[in-house]
Amino acid sequence: xxxxxxxxxxxxxxxxxxxxxxxxxxxxxxxxxxxxxxxxxxxxxxxxxxxxxxxxxxxxxxxxxxxxxxxxxxxxxxxxxxxxxxxxxxxxxxxxxxxxxxxxxxxxxxxxxxxxxxxxxxxxxxxxxxxxxxxxxxxxxxxxxxxxxxxxxxxxxxxxxxxxxxxxxxxxxxxxxxxxxxxxxxxxxxxxxxxxxxxxxxxxxxxxxxxxxxxxxxxxxxxxxxxxxxxxxxxxxxxxxxxxxxxxxxxxxxxxxxxxxxxxxxxxxxxxxxxxxxxxxxxxxxxxxxxxxxxxxxxxxxxxxxxxxxxxxxxxxxxxxxxxxxxxxxxxxxxxxxxxxxxxxxxxxxxxxxxxxxxxxxxxxxxxxxxxxxxxxxxxxxxxxxxxxxxxxxxxxxxxxxxxxxxxxxxxxxxxxxxxxxxxxxxxxxxxxx
Amino acid sequence: xxxxxxxxxxxxxxxxxxxxxxxxxxxxxxxxxxxxxxxxxxxxxxxxxxxxxxxxxxxxxxxxxxxxxxxxxxxxxxxxxxxxxxxxxxxxxxxxxxxxxxxxxxxxxxxxxxxxxxxxxxxxxxxxxxxxxxxxxxxxxxxxxxxxxxxxxxxxxxxxxxxxxxxxxxxxxxxxxxxxxxxxxxxxxxxxxxxxxxxxxxxxxxxxxxxxxxxxxxxxxxxxxxxxxxxxxxxxxxxxxxxxxxxxxxxxxx
Ligand SMILES: Nc1ncnc2c1ncn2[C@@H]1O[C@H](COP(=O)(O)OP(=O)(O)OP(=O)(O)O)[C@@H](O)[C@H]1O
Ligand SMILES: [Mg+2]
Numbered sequence: 001x002x003x004x005x006x007x008x009x010x011x012x013x014x015x016x017x018x019x020x021x022x023x024x025x026x027x028x029x030x031x032x033x034x035x036x037x038x039x040x041x042x043x044x045x046x047x048x049x050x051x052x053x054x055x056x057x058x059x060x061x062x063x064x065x066x067x068x069x070x071x072x073x074x075x076x077x078x079x080x081x082x083x084x085x086x087x088x089x090x091x092x093x094x095x096x097x098x099x100x101x102x103x104x105x106x107x108x109x110x111x112x113x114x115x116x117x118x119x120x121x122x123x124x125x126x127x128x129x130x131x132x133x134x135x136x137x138x139x140x141x142x143x144x145x146x147x148x149x150x151x152x153x154x155x156x157x158x159x160x161x162x163x164x165x166x167x168x169x170x171x172x173x174x175x176x177x178x179x180x181x182x183x184x185x186x187x188x189x190x191x192x193x194x195x196x197x198x199x200x201x202x203x204x205x206x207x208x209x210x211x212x213x214x215x216x217x218x219x220x221x222x223x224x225x226x227x228x229x230x231x232x233x234x235x236x237x238x239x240x241x242x243x244x245x246x247x248x249x250x251x252x253x254x255x256x257x258x259x260x261x262x263x264x265x266x267x268x269x270x271x272x273x274x275x276x277x278x279x280x281x282x283x284x285x286x287x288x289x290x291x292x293x294x295x296x297x298x299x300x301x302x303x304x305x306x307x308x309x310x311x312x313x314x315x316x317x318x319x320x321x322x323x324x325x326x327x328x329x330x331x332x333x334x335x336x337x338x339x340x341x342x343x344x345x346x347x348x349x350x351x352x353x354x355x356x357x358x359x360x361x362x363x364x365x366x367x368x369x370x371x372x373x374x375x376x377x378x379x380x381x382x383x384x385x386x387x388x389x390x391x392x393x394x395x396x397x398x399x400x401x402x403x404x405x406x407x408x409x410x411x412x413x414x415x416x417x418x419x420x421x422x423x424x425x426x427x428x429x430x431x432x433x434x
Numbered sequence: 435x436x437x438x439x440x441x442x443x444x445x446x447x448x449x450x451x452x453x454x455x456x457x458x459x460x461x462x463x464x465x466x467x468x469x470x471x472x473x474x475x476x477x478x479x480x481x482x483x484x485x486x487x488x489x490x491x492x493x494x495x496x497x498x499x500x501x502x503x504x505x506x507x508x509x510x511x512x513x514x515x516x517x518x519x520x521x522x523x524x525x526x527x528x529x530x531x532x533x534x535x536x537x538x539x540x541x542x543x544x545x546x547x548x549x550x551x552x553x554x555x556x557x558x559x560x561x562x563x564x565x566x567x568x569x570x571x572x573x574x575x576x577x578x579x580x581x582x583x584x585x586x587x588x589x590x591x592x593x594x595x596x597x598x599x600x601x602x603x604x605x606x607x608x609x610x611x612x613x614x615x616x617x618x619x620x621x622x623x624x625x626x627x628x629x630x631x632x633x634x635x636x637x638x639x640x641x642x643x644x645x646x647x648x649x650x651x652x653x654x655x656x657x658x659x660x661x662x663x664x665x666x667x668x669x670x671x672x673x674x675x676x677x678x679x680x681x682x683x684x685x686x687x688x
Contacts, residue, residue: 149664268517385525385527387487387488387509387525388524388525389535390486390513391485391510391512391518391521392513392539392595393513393514393542393543393546394508394597395542398542399510402530402538403530405530406527407529410529
């Protein structure tokens with residue numbers, strides 16, 4: 001890839017920072033982590049950040065924030081800001097401050113035997129070595145490579161074979177910084193055979209200056225396991241967010257991801273699902289509300305490599321002001337993946353004529369016995385419905401809010417955890433009332 | 435007896451096509467007026483203009499509602515001032531729960547009247563009471579507004595909302611169409627229960643049958659955008675017997 005000097009400067013800053021931090025040697029860490037970082041920075045150097053010329057980044061640019069000199073070293077000396085747990089939620093809570101487990105803020109007392117919530121550094125090395133950087137592709141994605149190149153700690157969750165967690169696990173990544181910061185949370189989740197877990201993922205950020213959060217989450221879902229993940233993205237308007245979520249599924253397993261994006265400047269979610277055995281179920285749900293100049297881009301890939309699987313995607317977006325939204329949903333059905341059912345739906349409501357939505361389904365099908373469908377609609381609120389509500393005494397803003405809440409409800413109602421659903425409802429109501 | 439609605443020489447059009455061609459109608463508090471007339475004569479258009487639907491252009495004439503210029507008021511302002519339209523085709527609102535909808539509507543009307551907003555429990559009590567009045571299946575209150583409701587359930591739901599919102603002037607646009615005999619009685623009982631000295635009704639219908647249950651004070655015939663004939667409740671019987679051809683042959687003004 002040919003790149004101009006300016007762009008090279010941007011990458012060079014990260015490469016130099018990497019050298020300063022990790023150049024000298026092993027520091028007593030496992031050799032494999034050191035090797036992984038070296039490989040990743042090498043890949044990052046040769047790939048460079050994507051540009052608008054890359055088809056997958058046609059609409060989304062992080063140039064602005066990447067040109068800002070960003071501090072990459074975790075600022076561990078800063079006292080953690082107040083951590084907001086979800087009101088009324090009874091959960092196992094792992095709080096990670098700048099990537100490290102904070103025992104004092106975490107709530108892990110009632111964790112069943114055999115279940116681990118820990119920092120990656122304290123996790124069983126064999127498990128880490130077997131799964132870390134296996135799902136998230138640092139060879140093909142510059143942001144994953146960058147995260148992997150600076151990897152030294154992160155969140156680790158292991159639910160062993162046959163263990164069903166009644167309470168959800170809530171991972172809170174606390175990030176703070178005065179100067180422009182690059183924060184790179186890393187999460188590895190392993191669900192053993194027949195294990196079940198609901199996972200809530202939130203970031204509690206206190207970033208004073210324009211910053212970038214570049215997170216990577218890897219999930220391994222063993223045979224018959226069920227993992228449901230709920231991510232709430234609500235950073236300040238001067239914080240950009242790039243996330244990578246990669247899940248690998250074995251026979252008859254279930255994985256679902258539910259993402260809610262309410263804040264941020266530029267948000268790009270890269271979701272890659274690999275149901276790599278028969279009988280898998282993969283559900284991807286997303287809701288975003290973008291206002292001001294916010295830009296929210298959801299890129300999903302479901303790679304159906306094996307037969308008899310089901311996947312369904314349902315994404316909804318509300319755009320106002322000068323916001324832009326992107327949905328790119330790729331479904332790949334490989335030659336041997338017969339009898340696949342894959343559904344995709346993307347609906348957006350555009351409230352102003354300066355907001356824009358780009359929706360692109362991509363179905364690539366090489367098997368012959370498959371059922372795939374997709375539908376994308378972008379429109380305004382239904383005028384008849386607004387009139388009906390106003391004819392009952394609701395003001396225009398009240399009528400709009402009620403209808404937008406109804407539009408969002410489809411996604412919110414997929415959350416089976418009541419306290420989380422309430423928090424989402426309240427947050428959505430508050431945003432829409434502005 | 436004070437006039438609640440005074441329509442004078444009202445002309446209205448859609449997309450430049452004249453539909454109402456000079457409507458005069460005065461409704462006093464405590465009265466119930468029925469408007470009949472053939473398909474396409476402009477009955478729903480009149481209802482829509484009263485409710486404030488934007489696609490209808492008022493070209494001439496005036497409407498006074500409780501003495502004020504109705505045409506100057508926004509749709510929701512009219513509703514909060516006590517004007518209620520029971521829709522001929524109620525709109526489905528997927529994802530909008532009945533209770534949340536009722537709460538917002540009832541409280542915005544109450545607030546306008548200087549009353550305290552109702553809390554969840556009080557609202558539920560009120561809803562239960564009013565639903566019983568018109569025999570609305572209580573399970574419908576747990577669903578999204580009109581979503582998947584049968585034709586008859588939608589119509590009952592309109593009258594249920596009428597009962598909840600306690601308007602000053604209610605306009606019912608063919609609320610009886612599509613109702614079975616029991617539902618018709620229930621709706622009529624509901625309306626009769628709401629007839630008071632300080633409230634007025636305008637009931638648009640094609641069927642004399644409804645007027646056996648809801649006895650009108652006046653019956654008007656709308657024909658090609660004008661009210662061409664007015665009378666007492668016996669006019670409905672006459673129309674039933676003779677059909678609208680009788681109107682076109684007799685007494686349609688040029
Ligand atoms: N939005 C519109 N666009 C075009 N024409 C319209 C519109 N609304 C009403 N019309 C026309 O105006 C005329 C009167 O319609 P309206 O619905 O008021 O009749 P109605 O008396 O209520 O009839 P019905 O008894 O069938 O309900 C009809 O010819 C109709 O086609
Ligand atoms: Mg009509």
